[in-house]
Amino acid sequence: MGQIVRQAPSSLGSDTVYAVTTSASNVLSANDTRTSAVLQNIGTTKVFVRFGAAPATGGSKFFSAILAPASEADGGDGGTMTIDYFKGDIYVVCASGSSTLIATEFIR
Numbered sequence: 001m002g003q004i005v006r007q008a009p010s011s012l013g014s015d016t017v018y019a020v021t022t023s024a025s026n027v028l029s030a031n032d033t034r035t036s037a038v039l040q041n042i043g044t045t046k047v048f049v050r051f052g053a054a055p056a057t058g059g060s061k062f063f064s065a066i067l068a069p070a071s072e073a074d075g076g077d078g079g080t081m082t083i084d085y086f087k088g089d090i091y092v093v094c095a096s097g098s099s100t101l102i103a104t105e106f107i108r
Contacts, residue, residue: 041068
């Protein structure tokens with residue numbers, strides 16, 4: 001017999017557009033009901049992402065990922081990442097200039 005896989009239903013928790021600057025900001029606060037999240041850079045400057053703490057882009061270089069810039073503002077081709085199972089804080093920052101980020105959270 002085949003194996004039955006049950007998937008927990010999820011719904012939209014938040015879907016927000018953020019201005020990202022050289023000051024780190026928490027775009028998704030810790031959430032025990034988060035099942036996944038999606039981040040997309042829709043601005044024209046790199047966005048540095050870090051899980052659990054603010055990213056540092058200077059000499060320390062503490063970050064988890066870099067989202068590539070879009071070819072034009074709201075171009076839709078900027079870096080995207082899907083985050084599964086992480087329930088902690090998610091922070092973003094630009095090393096210079098500013099960008100725009102969409103952060104979408106799914107919850108159970």
